[in-house]
Amino acid sequence: MRTSASRLAQRSLAALRSPPHTAARGAAPAAGGATRRAAVPPASVRAMSDVGVSSVSSVGFRLSRSGRFSGETDPLMEQFNASLPYDKRMWRQDIQGSIAYAAALGRAGLLKPEEVKTLQDGLALVAKEWEAGTFETKAGDEDIHTANERRLTELVGAVGGKLHTGRSRNDQVVTDVRLWLRDEITELIGNMKALIQTAVDRAEKEMDYILPGYTHLQRAQPIRWSHWMLCYASQWRRDVERLENILTRVNVMPLGVGALSGHPFGIDRAALAKDLGFDGVIPNSLDAVGDRDFIIDFLFGSSMIMLHMSRFSEDLILYSSTEFGFVKLADAYSTGSSLMPQKKNPDALELLRGKSGRTIGQLVGLLVTVKGTPSTYNKDLQEDKEPLFDAADTLSACSQIANGVLSTLTPVPEKMIAVRLSLSFSWPAIRGVPALRCLSGV
Secondary structure, rough: OHHHHHHHHHHHHHHHHHHHHHHHOOOOOOOOOOOOOOOOOOHHHHHHHOOOOEEOOOEOOHHOOOOOOOOOOHHHHHHHHOOHHHHHHHHHHHHHHHHHHHHHHOOOOOOOOOHHHHHHHHHHHHHHHHHHHOOOOOOOOOHHHHHHHHHHHHHHHHHHHHHHOOOOOOHHHEEEEEHHHHHHHHHHHHHHHHHHHHHHHHHHHHOOOOOEEEEEEEEEEEEEEEHHHHHHHHHHHHHHHHHHHHHHHHHOOOOOOOOOOOOOOOOOOOHHHHOOOOOOOOOOHHHHOOOOHHHHHHOOOOOHHHHHHHHHHHHHHHHHOOOOOEEEEHHHHHEEEOOOOOOOOHHHHHHHHHHHHHHHHHHHHHHHEEEEHHHHOOOHHHHHHHHHHHHHHHHHHHHHHHHHHHHHHOOHHHHHHHHOOOOOOOOOOOOOOOHHHHHOOO
């Protein structure tokens, strides 16, 4: 264990001394500068995997209470402690990580080839149950990890317990979250680029519409309608760039460091990271299990997107009102009144504006949760998932709703002209063409 800890420390120092791109793109070098594969552990160590650290009891899979615990848990505590009701949405990523980890155990000589195949085939069967909606949770399934491993052991027998060799839920859960968030960010970037493209396409077609520009909500100078749309396209482009930057910090692998200080099993983390599509590994084991910066980064990026969505919505709420009348919102994104049939309410835009406060609140809440935790993993960090999932769901819906609103609204140029003619000064030559060409390449 001392040798393993020393090696981890040497790798951490080497990564810190290396240029940032070196540490981010591959496994940290060993003390000699070259990537070194750990030797296969002796038989006395490998024998630990014959039993594994998992256990199945009559009330389900109780990984977290193996060993020193003998008394039963208060049922209220079980419910209070469980995260399966919300983290089960990561079932796909949890199985993906386990399939790759089984291969890593095989490469390390801890599993026989036929055991690796048995585990991977069993995990594929568990995945099919999730996909078909037939996976049955049981008492004692504390989280998605214990649920999947319990079911795997039911399907393949005792060899299922070997999957947890050298792996802690501390490094497993944060690996799952990174895999899940990587997929979510990629999808969100696609949604945001589609929204930008909608703005660019409309701006190109509707460049001749002129409307009053405002400062302090007072009429100021005439501007192009296209220029207004490209204003928000520019903000959304920055949001995409921010998400792409966050993605580089999400896509590094913590798996293989165990609970906090590594293990003696010789897992090839570089090969494991490659199997899972990560750009590299997190070299410091303490940081690997305790880091939630990447989630906070995403919540900040989400808050900025929603801030821009809120301002966009506020403008259109005003522009679509009877007092302005510059645009008409499509019926698909509006509602009426049960008492006043003449009204057409901009509910989609008001919800976009309102949900910005929700997303910003998730960011502030997690910042407060994390700030008081000591290093490495603490149970407080279980509270990272609900705000993350909620923010991701909110952004997915809002980015698509905003695109729907913008693509279906109808400008009313005669109303814009009526106000413009009331202005006594000339309007500046605002072309918007360079911005169009720039943003259309997003």
